[in-house]
Amino acid sequence: MADRILLGSPLPTPLIERLRQHYSLVNSRELTSSAHATRAEEFSVLLVDGETTVSADQIAALPRLKLIAVFGVGYERVDVLAARDSGVRVTHTPDVLTDDVADLAIGLMIATARQLGGAQRFIERGDWSRGGVRS
Structure with a gap:
């Protein structure tokens, strides 16, 4: 099963276009809750903006998740303790602004x-x- 990136929030079009050149992307807004549950095994990366909350429940719902990438300067909206406990790394874009x-x-x-x-x-x-x- 190929790794896919789950887009958890709207991101700039140029970024999405560039990522699509190298990765398979799935927009979470296009998934029904049942489709999300059945496809959860596909996603190893969750990509969100700095305004999107990532809870412990969301992390637990993605069993193959390895990375939460925040397109923003902070990661205070990510439950980093739950991520750590699940072996999921959290990144962000410090100093960009x-x-x-x-x-x-x-x-x-x-x-x-x-x-x-x-x-x-x-x-x-x-x-x-x-x-x-x-x-």
Whole structure:
């Protein structure tokens, strides 16, 4: 029986297309509960986003599960103790947003210091053409 990846949540299309080039993917939303139970033996990988909860019951329902891959920075929604007890590894994508968050923080500090929000509203109201300054 070929190993298959169970997609437990919606993920970006480019990622899904790339994975399909190398793996057999099954979307959990396309499975009825009875189909899920009868096909549970097929899945060795569960792929979810960072907003999806993975419970001990879900882990137990996938007897061949070896890996829970979280497409997100944290794994706090995965029952890692149940995964550990079942011999299932849990991965995630740490530091993927670190640079972007730092860039945004610096941008917000500059926007605040230079009052860019007020300047934007000034322009949008058309006050620049009347020569008046209002906040």
